[in-house]
Amino acid sequence: MKRFKTWTLLGLALLAAITAQARSLDEVRKEGKIIIATEGQFAPFNYFQGAKLSGFEVELAELVAKKMGVSVEWKALGFDALLAGLRQDRWDLVIASHGITEERSRAVTFADPHYCSGGSIVSLDPAIRTTADLNGKVISVQTGSTYMDNVRKLAGVKDVKNFPQDTDARSALVSRRVDAWVTDKFVASIAIAANPGAGMKLGDFVFIERIAAAVGKGNASLAQGYNKALADVLADGSYSALSKRYFNEDVRCK
Template identity: 70%
Template sequence: MKLLKSISKSLTLALAATALCLGAQARTFDEVKKDGKIIIATEGQFAPFNYFQGAKLTGFEVEVAEAVAAKMGVKVEWKALSFDALLTGLRQDRWDMVIASHGITEERAKAVTFTEPHYCSGGVIVAKDPAIHAAKDLSGKVISVQTGTTYLENVKKVSNVKEIKNFPQDTDARAALASGRVDAWVTDRFVAKQALDANPGSGMKIGDFLFIERIASAVAKGNTSLAAEVNKALAAIQADGSYAAISKKWFNEDIRCK
């Protein structure tokens, strides 16, 4: 009887564990469609791509995601949190999609499924000293970047950098350059351009690209049904002119990958 009870208890625990795992699975597109909403996470601290104007979440990526969701026939429920928690939460199925200027890398692609890129850009070198404008000029210098980004990964590849200071938010990395705590800041080209346009007296200048990258949203690893629908919707807004209108609103140019 004790053995039978033990077996029964073990079976119950196993079934409970299985149910828990099944319950944690990423939602397919059909499930998202039935619910009528897609849960999308972003950082909300990376202007002009995703940021808050007061209490309102806005930016190029926010508008692109809203347009994509509309083509998919669903509404968006937004989540905003720190950049380094976004893909972790996606792997835990806490949301359906992440759109936060993630560059496509082999390492990230092992953990998530990327959609087609929604823009192409790259990391540029920003400095106050006009002698710092290319990768070779970073030798012996202190560089600021945001934690968990491809900017950090690529600065690590540069030879003879004196020190890399990484910050939770890209705005903190920019502030480090503005206050003279670092010699250069590496960030997205469009982020740098907006920051310098907004602060023409900062003395900061944009130098060369350190690297080029394709930027995409991400869904849970293997969630091909949702990725396919996002790709179809993205292609649709690029074809009907709405993507170009959003892009030109934010950047005065079409920033899709050519």
């Protein structure tokens, strides 16, 4: 009898997990709070200042949430776990510089893009600037990123070393364990400016991408509510002011 009860409870728990539904816009507004997950290790977009999350995407999400009429509860964890947790309805939205791809779009619903950028080559060798220069070279990238996916598509690359955090991929370059690092253009520019003695040099784009927040697959009401609030932030001047404070330019998709 005890074994039957244990399996019954386990079955109910599994059934609850299977039938769990992402929260709609109305449910989020009713509670007055949206749960947003990010990485917290990808400056200047999302990072920690002491114990506090900060960065362009963190501040942007706060602006959007305010337009939606809700507060934000933040979750920070490894990049690889963000979309997986979203599919399990552990949070309502993810904003962590995810490029919109066909593969990701099969698993989650993307909001409208909040900036456009691309994967750029960074090297200590000024002769390594273009994708052609990566022939026979070892490249560092972040695990699960579009940088990893796109570098692996390049013909002639000797090896691709992937790391849990983008900062680890950068460290691999600085310590000369790899020939080049591929990361976001703005991340690279700020890292180079912050570490002038490291000798890092910015090269060409490997690819261009649109970056967007994501909600659970098919959660149209929350995506639409977020998109409307994002459009208001883009229109009222607050996006431009925030972007110029971080990047000295407006990084919205043209």
